[in-house]
Amino acid sequence: MEQKPQNTDPWWSDRTLWIARQIFTAYPEDCTGLKFSILDCGCIYYQRVFRDGEIDPKFGIYRNASDGPCKICMQQENTWKERVIDEVVVYSSRFIIQD
Numbered sequence: 266m267e268q269k270p271q272n273t274d275p276w277w278s279d280r281t282l283w284i285a286r287q288i289f290t291a292y293p294e295d296c297t298g299l300k301f302s303i304l305d306c307g308c309i310y311y312q313r314v315f316r317d318g319e320i321d322p323k324f325g326i327y328r329n330a331s332d333g334p335c336k337i338c339m340q341q342e343n344t345w346k347e348r349v350i351d352e353v354v355v356y357s358s359r360f361i362i363q364d
């Protein structure tokens with residue numbers, strides 16, 4: 266019997282890196298990092314992290330287009346923070362320190 270290597274990364278680790286790459290490429294000057302909140306429904310909410318460490322109160326939502334709109338989030342948009350199962354912060358490696 267062949268043993269498959271065990272992948273212990275959660276399903277969102279690739280997804281969050283992919284989203285971060287898209288945003289950092291599109292807005293290289295805008296933010297130094299992105300804070301991802303993974304929800305139990307499968308949606309990923311993300312907020313920009315600015316140079317001073319402040320987190321943007323506005324958030325974006327990422328969801329697989331093929332899954333269609335999320336009924337849970339449509340009904341409970343105000344409670345999304347209570348449904349977070351994990352948080353990931355990704356920093357841009359292209360961040361340049363300016364005096």
Ligand SMILES: [Zn+2]
Pocket residue numbers: 304306307308335336337338
């Ligand atoms: Zn959702």
